[in-house]
Amino acid sequence: MRQLISLPYYVVLLLLVGIPLYGALRGIDVYSCFIAGASDGLRTIARIAPAMIAMFVAVGMFRDSGALDTTARALLPVARALGVHPDLMILAALRPISGSGALGYLAKLLQAHGPDSAEGLLASVVQGSADTSLYIIALYFGSVGITQTRHTVPAALLASLAGFLAAVLVCRVAHM
Amino acid sequence: MMGIVWVAMLATGTIWAAVVRGPASVAAMAISSAKEAVQLCLALAGSIGLWSGMARIAQQAGLTAALASGIRPLIGPLFPGLGPKSKSMPLIASSMAANLLGLGMAATPLGLAAMQQLAAENHTHAGPTDAMCTFAIITASSLTLVPTTIISLRAEMGSADPAAVVGATVFATSCSTAAAVILDLALRKRGRKDQ
Structure with missing residues (x-):
């Protein structure tokens, strides 16, 4: 398990040493290459900022006003039908719209129910079942200045829902 | 939407x-x-500055192209609009590889670079191309083999077996990614007609 967690650290180590060294050995001007790439990257920041402000204000208002909690509580019959704790519905609703919000809520949930309880295990799997899809769509399209998102929003949200249902199913089958 | x-x-x-x-x-x-x-x-x-710089070196040195040719048989069919000469594929492949390895902070700059390359290669559509939509939807569904943040959080909360959820998580996220691919294929035609 310890090896699993530290795997990305070793990969980072390998990339930070390996890429410039390999480039230098192939005779590339690695320094100016790095600067050119980094300055392109920083220009991206300016391009994504407007989309991030739009997304964060809408999600922030929806979450911090308590409207999200109420919406999730309205899904209580669904929670009962699925046989999951109502808290899981809040996590599922938060997952596609707020990455830090979902992670914070997961921490609260693990603390309240215990990380090895049925609820704690399911919550962990739900957190990993999909990414913050609405944020990623806004970020990726925002970075190229595209505001027309075609079918990506419904597709990504439905995929998140599929991930949630798969999490509930696999935890039930595995008796977790 | x-x-x-x-x-x-x-x-x-x-x-x-x-x-x-x-x-x-x-x-x-x-x-x-x-x-x-x-x-x-x-x-x-x-992190975007750092990893965009690293990605540029890797691109120049031909590392991302090598990675892409390894992964192309797997992900190529998802991007029928990208020809063999597309410069987007190496970046898409690198971003996906970084996500799979749990390197979120490297995956994002690579993903944004891929989007920019896709936009640069787009001369026909006013809006996003099919490839841009597919790439964004798949990334949004999360690709991961090791949910490092979740394992660390569980360990911090005193779990007896923090990594117990790895198998179930990989299953669940595979389902969401599979759903993403299917939904993209099903919905992309409708979106195209709207334009």
Whole structure:
């Protein structure tokens, strides 16, 4: 398990040493290459900022006003039908719209129910079942200045829902 | 659709806050969220700068192309619009590989670079191309083999077996990714007609 967690650290180590060294050995001007790439990257920041402000204000208002909690509580019959704790519905609703919000809520949930309880295990799997899809769509399209998102929003949200249902199913089958 | 979701969340949240917490709370909440967004951008600037620089070296040295030719048989069919000469494929492959390895902070700059390359290669559509949509939807569904953040959090919370959820998580996220691919294929034609 310890090896699993530290795997990305070793990969980072390998990339930070390996890429410039390999480039230098192939005779590339690695320094100016790095600067050119980094300055392109920083220009991206300016391009994504407007989309991030739009997304964060809408999600922030929806979450911090308590409207999200109420919406999730309205899904209580669904929670009962699925046989999951109502808290899981809040996590599922938060997952596609707020990455830090979902992670914070997961921490609260693990603390309240215990990380090895049925609820704690399911919550962990739900957190990993999909990414913050609405944020990623806004970020990726925002970075190229595209505001027309075609079918990506419904597709990504439905995929998140599929991930949630798969999490509930696999935890039930595995008796977790 | 993004517009509808955005307006719905913003209007519901704002009216809710005004009714439940009083109109005075609204401005402070909105501004603090906007500030959070800019703080995130600044926090991202360092890692985006670093990994975009590294990605450029890897590109010049032919490393991303080598990775892409390894992964192309797997992901190529998802991007029928990209020819063998497309410079987007190496970046798409690198971003996906970084996500699979749990390197979120490297995956994002690579993903954004891939989007920019896809945009640069797009001479026909006014809006996003099929490839851009497919790539964004797959990334949004999350690709991961090792959910490192979750394992660390579980360990911190005193779990007896923090990594117990790895298998189930990989199953669940595979399902969401499979659903993403199917939904993309099913919905992309409809989206194209709307243009």
